[in-house]
Amino acid sequence: MFAAENGLKGDPRLEAISQAIRVVPHFPKKGIMFQDITTLLLDHKAFQDTVDIFVDRYRNMDISVVAGIEARGFMFGPSIALAIGAKFVPLRKPKKLPGTRTKYHAGKVICEEYELEYGTDCLEMQVDAVQPGDRALIVDDLVATGGTLSAAIRLLERMGAQVVECGCVVGLPEVKGQCRLNGKPVYILVEPREIDNCRHADISSEFLNVQCSG
Numbered sequence: 001m002f003a004a005e006n007g008l009k010g011d012p013r014l015e016a017i018s019q020a021i022r023v024v025p026h027f028p029k030k031g032i033m034f035q036d037i038t039t040l041l042l043d044h045k046a047f048q049d050t051v052d053i054f055v056d057r058y059r060n061m062d063i064s065v066v067a068g069i070e071a072r073g074f075m076f077g078p079s080i081a082l083a084i085g086a087k088f089v090p091l092r093k094p095k096k097l098p099g100t101r102t103k104y105h106a107g108k109v110i111c112e113e114y115e116l117e118y119g120t121d122c123l124e125m126q127v128d129a130v131q132p133g134d135r136a137l138i139v140d141d142l143v144a145t146g147g148t149l150s151a152a153i154r155l156l157e158r159m160g161a162q163v164v165e166c167g168c169v170v171g172l173p174e175v176k177g178q179c180r181l182n183g184k185p186v187y188i189l190v191e192p193r194e195i196d197n198c199r200h201a202d203i204s205s206e207f208l209n210v211q212c213s214g
């Protein structure tokens with residue numbers, strides 16, 4: 001569900017957050033309107049408002065773990081976890097977390113695959129980071145197809161955690177109107193903008209041609 005349809009209708013913070021996100025056309029390949037949240041991180045007020053909106057929503061939901069998805073979920077998740085008094089657990093891309101991937105013991109790392117446009121990837125989690133009964137919030141910058149969030153949900157549920165909600169800054173049109181993912185609610189702050197609507201649309205076509213691989 002989008003924040004504007006869920007209590008924050010007309011909240012000027014949402015428009016400011018949207019405006020602070022740079023749209024980069026044709027990155028990393030032709031046809032993708034890349035939503036670059038690094039410009040949001042440069043805007044102190046918009047960054048603070050982003051974290052505050054999530055904190056206000058989750059502070060009384062008895063969340064015990066915030067799981068952030070590599071890489072951009074790491075930019076929002078820890079601040080939210082600290083503010084609501086939860087632990088932070090990184091869900092990482094393959095072979096970044098130390099631990100065995102075979103035997104089941106405290107040092108074990110578990111993996112869940114998900115589909116990309118071309119091929120598959122996987123997310124990993126250390127099993128001793130989460131205990132049965134933990135109440136989890138999963139945080140990422142953006143949801144597009146939902147494949148990444150679905151893998152994150154499966155990782156947490158394998159360890160017996162209850163996924164309360166997924167929180168994302170941006171939701172692409174693919175998820176517009178879809179308020180639940182794999183049976184779990186998704187809370188999204190803003191929709192993506194098109195380039196002609198963008199404060200940061202100052203990237204020359206020459207630069208874009210260099211970045212564009214397909």
Ligand SMILES: O=P(O)(O)OC[C@H]1O[C@H](OP(=O)(O)OP(=O)(O)O)[C@H](O)[C@@H]1O
Nearest residue numbers: 070071072140142143144145146147148
């Ligand atoms: O909903 P989906 O279709 O699964 O896409 C969303 C994911 O895609 C982006 O990450 P990306 O895979 O580009 O990885 P990165 O953050 O490591 O660059 C984004 O940060 C989400 O994690």
Ligand SMILES: Nc1ncnc2[nH]cnc12
Nearest residue numbers: 032033034035036142144
């Ligand atoms: N348009 C987009 N912008 C940023 N990250 C993405 N991940 C998938 N699609 C994306």
